[in-house]
Amino acid sequence: MRSTFGAWMSDASELNEGRYWQAEHFSGRLLTEHMNISAFEDTGIKTTDVKRFYQGCGHVIYKESFYFHNAGTHRLIKFDLNTMRTKTLIMAHSRYNNLTYLFRNSKTYFKFAVDENGLWVIFASNTGDNTMVAKLNPKTFTVESIIKTAYPTSKAGNAFIACGVLYITDSTDRRVTYAFDLKTQSPLDVSFDLRSANGILAMLSYYPNKELLYMWDNSSVKTCKVKFKQTKT
Template identity: 55%
Template sequence: IPNDGTSLKDMMKSHEKPCLIKSLINPREVSEMESTFGSWMKDTALLHDERIWVAEHFSGRVVKEYKSIGSFQNASFTMVDVRKFFQGCGHTVHNGSLYYHIAGTPTIARFHFETRRLHTLTMDNALHHSLAYLLQNSKTYFKVAADENGLWLIFASDVDDSIMVGQLDQKTFSITSYINTTYPRGKAGNAFIACGVLYVTDTKDTRVSFAFDLLKGKPVNVTFDLRPPGGVLAMLSYSPKDRHLYMWDNGYVKLYVVAPWETTLYMF
């Protein structure tokens, strides 16, 4: 699908100095969890919101809300019904709302925590059932990602199994531009987006093995180690607010600091 969105073109103007992650540093193990699968999230947009939300397992209808990292480690939480059953571990909390995939459908939900209002976005021509996952290891069909440019939706095309990325407009809750990375979903373990670049891990989630600059529409030459082999990496998300990677790795939630950026090297 051609990349012809005007908003993406506008963003390219501010992308004159592209950046890549060189490595991850300062790993921090935050807590051990009961479930192998799940997502833990802080709001990627609201600067002073220290709440943490946890969606346990790869399917459910409630999330746990913690007031702070201290409450999270002390297991002091309230339950929030998000109105529909979610699927996978690709959720994101952004600007007061939880974005998630409604199980069994080609639909993305935006649930606002304060108003409890639910908005939906239907994605045609996207894989969304019958175990044809975007990310097999975490049983995820859709992944919502936030970076310095806003929100993105990562999914797999039902035409050729390629990994697709759509730019999400928050005001209209719609996709304004599509990017086809042409990278097959069968080679992907997990994925995240930072500074306009999509990073994809190998099938064992040990290394970042593929990267694609979404604003330039080109693969970039970068690989780096992520984690030792073994266990399930259920969640891998970047937060532009603190430039940390959030992980749910083999039943533990962890934080990694993103190392300083470097100049992008394009592959032709």
């Protein structure tokens, strides 16, 4: 890719199968649509101005809408890719400016995530150094619940949510070193290698419809197959 920072996305629901979108850099307002993954080096079939500047690399596309953080504010935006209309959600008591990032490596204040349970957003509390997770209703674009993980954002590199569990990487984004069960609201003993390379991991997102991790890693877009290990009870 041309930029160190950015996000690449498919629709995390079953819609728009085969299409991909790209939001280059950690600040901008253009969203480029591609016909398939092999077309990423082309100019794209469509470029959309999403009307507001996004911040960071924590965006997601879910059920034909683009979710992003409106730069410099505590507003989250749902941009309908069909109607071009927007909905706004204000996240009170969150950090959103003055370089007080949730994930410093990717210059991200809010990280959207989709798993088997639906849509989430990860953010940092403005009272103490706590990683917070909010469950969102995508239809009404409202908060259903907020969970405090008590994990310090100063130790986090990036994160994703899969099967109701929040996974957090270390400050170098080389290992997943912490996990938190969002249903039981309790930490899990988890540690595994994610990547071997140095450099900047700008984006890390789980796609439940594909069981893949998408990465924007060292100016390249990559996928990582996820395999869930069944345990006997």
